[in-house]
Amino acid sequence: MRAHDQAPKLHRTGTHLKKSSNAKWCKKASFPRDLPNISLIFIFVNEALSVILRSVHSAVNHTPAHLLKEIILVDDYSDDEQLKGPLEDYVNKRYPGMVKIVRNQKREGLIRARIEGWKAASGEVTGFFDAHVEFTPSWAEPVLTRIKEDHKRIILPSIDNIKHESFELERYENSGHGYNWELWCMYINPPKQWWDDGDTSAPIRTPAMIGCSFVVNRDYFGHLGLLDSGMDVYGGENIELGIKVWLCGGSMEVLPCSRVAHIARMKKPYHSNIASSTRRNALRVAEVWMDHFKSHVYLAWNIPMENHGIDYGDISQRVALRKSLHCKNFEWYLDNVYPEMRRYNNTLFYGEIRSSKATHLCMDQGEKVNHTATLHPCHGMGPQLGRYTKEGQFFLGALGSTGEETRCLMDDQVSNFPQLLNCDKVSNTRLTTWHFSQNESIVNRATGRCLEVIQANVYFGHSLVLQTCSGQRWSIKNTMKQ
Ligand code: UDP
Numbered sequence: 500m501r502a503h504d505q506a507p508k509l510h511r512t513g514t515h516l517k518k519s520s521n522a523k524w525c526k527k528a529s530f531p532r533d534l535p536n537i538s539l540i541f542i543f544v545n546e547a548l549s550v551i552l553r554s555v556h557s558a559v560n561h562t563p564a565h566l567l568k569e570i571i572l573v574d575d576y577s578d579d580e581q582l583k584g585p586l587e588d589y590v591n592k593r594y595p596g597m598v599k600i601v602r603n604q605k606r607e608g609l610i611r612a613r614i615e616g617w618k619a620a621s622g623e624v625t626g627f628f629d630a631h632v633e634f635t636p637s638w639a640e641p642v643l644t645r646i647k648e649d650h651k652r653i654i655l656p657s658i659d660n661i662k663h664e665s666f667e668l669e670r671y672e673n674s675g676h677g678y679n680w681e682l683w684c685m686y687i688n689p690p691k692q693w694w695d696d697g698d699t700s701a702p703i704r705t706p707a708m709i710g711c712s713f714v715v716n717r718d719y720f721g722h723l724g725l726l727d728s729g730m731d732v733y734g735g736e737n738i739e740l741g742i743k744v745w746l747c748g749g750s751m752e753v754l755p756c757s758r759v760a761h762i763a764r765m766k767k768p769y770h771s772n773i774a775s776s777t778r779r780n781a782l783r784v785a786e787v788w789m790d791h792f793k794s795h796v797y798l799a800w801n802i803p804m805e806n807h808g809i810d811y812g813d814i815s816q817r818v819a820l821r822k823s824l825h826c827k828n829f830e831w832y833l834d835n836v837y838p839e840m841r842r843y844n845n846t847l848f849y850g851e852i853r854s855s856k857a858t859h860l861c862m863d864q865g866e867k868v869n870h871t872a873t874l875h876p877c878h879g880m881g882p883q884l885g886r887y888t889k890e891g892q893f894f895l896g897a898l899g900s901t902g903e904e905t906r907c908l909m910d911d912q913v914s915n916f917p918q919l920l921n922c923d924k925v926s927n928t929r930l931t932t933w934h935f936s937q938n939e940s941i942v943n944r945a946t947g948r949c950l951e952v953i954q955a956n957v958y959f960g961h962s963l964v965l966q967t968c969s970g971q972r973w974s975i976k977n978t979m980k981q
């Protein structure tokens with residue numbers, strides 16, 4: 500889900516989620532009959548007709564009739580003929596008067612598709628879903644109760660998985676929704692307070708949303724400026740909404756007692772390179788909302804902060820929105836809503852690290868088990884994302900969010916190869932620090948040995964070694980501007 504095609508593992512970092520069971524608590528809950536009604540909005544591109552219909556049937560079957568205002572299907576310019584007449588005929592016959600179909604005249608992307616659905620909605624509350632989800636009984640009542648109590652809450656039903664090969668339901672652990680600095684979303688452990696309170700049916704505070712399922716008061720969503728319509732295709736809007744609602748006076752939470760299951764597809768029936776639009780969208784979020792922490796997004800994507808050549812479009816209206824809503828600053832959000840998020844304020848230089856001796860090769864994480872940095876033809880992706888800090892440490896690897904720090908370089912005084920490990924665990928920290936500035940040598944502060952490149956029969960004809968300094972120089976692609 501929301502899986503980055505190249506790196507789906509990023510989205511499942513919540514592997515250390517503790518076990519929790521909330522079934523018995525949820526059954527006890529009772530809800531007022533008088534709740535706000537809801538419009539359910541599904542967006543799709545070339546989704547299988549049968550899958551859309553499963554979503555619609557389960558919505559009708561499991562949402563109390565007096566609360567279901569309507570169902571809106573937004574066709575984001577599909578070309579599958581089944582989704583034209585046949586879809587329309589079926590739903591009109593089966594659910595007369597219940598289903599509105601909105602057709603985009605060109606491919607707008609999921610962000611603007613959701614906005615089109617919202618425009619067509621007339622319910623007091625709007626629920627947004629991928630068109631391959633299934634609802635469980637009583638999914639709606641707890642959600643609408645929380646919104647009735649406070650219309651500034653954005654509510655995320657808990658997501659379970661429908662296995663795409665068998666349609667088998669797989670229950671996921673209770674979790675919040677977080678993200679890394681590239682703004683790819685992922686499940687995260689619920690806050691410590693939630694565990695300490697011991698009520699696994701209680702709402703889970705969440706810094707952002709995965710995005711395949713969220714419910715919000717219709718007018719309040721409009722007041723918040725909906726999603727950022729300047730974003731294209733996919734990704735980033737889910738993080739923007741989380742940041743925005745928290746900074747501008749509302750909140751976002753996952754409800755363990757409301758469960759919606761989602762099919763995580765292997766292959767998307769649109770656009771093969773979503774990363775380029777997600778990156779562009781992420782820069783919009785960074786520039787509008789993140790104040791000086793925007794540097795972290797540039798760092799994570801390995802983009803220079805100036806002259807990067809990426810056209811992220813006009814953000815003036817979003818900046819004006821932030822001002823008009825009198826929103827707090829991003830540091831408040833990190834301190835109070837996403838304290839687990841790792842900060843990288845100590846970065847001086849970032850990007851690929853190259854030696855003057857072999858400029859086509861870059862320092863690379865190599866195999867984790869070898870605990871040593873290596874050389875590899877430059878590509879600038881995760882394993883080659885280097886970082887030199889104010890403290891004088893070198894890190895290599897994609898930025899995490901809440902997990903372990905990326906590994907760092909050490910001279911262990913014995914080996915001729917630089918070690919790559921978790922430097923927090925090294926007692927003699929001087930062994931992990933280095934003298935360096937752009938186009939200078941890399942010199943270990945404890946041993947005085949230099950990191951250099953020699954000719955060898957490994958790593959593309961070269962090897963990375965620690966030796967007596969011979970004057971080799973290094974550069975790191977980007978310089979941080981705070
Ligand atoms: N979508 C859309 N227009 C697009 C791309 C995606 O309407 O250009 C819809 C898609 O049909 C789906 C939702 O956006 O209902 C989310 O996409 P997807 O399910 O592929 O993302 P995932 O759940 O894997 O993150």
Ligand code: MN
Nearest residue numbers: 501629711762
């Ligand atoms: Mn989906």
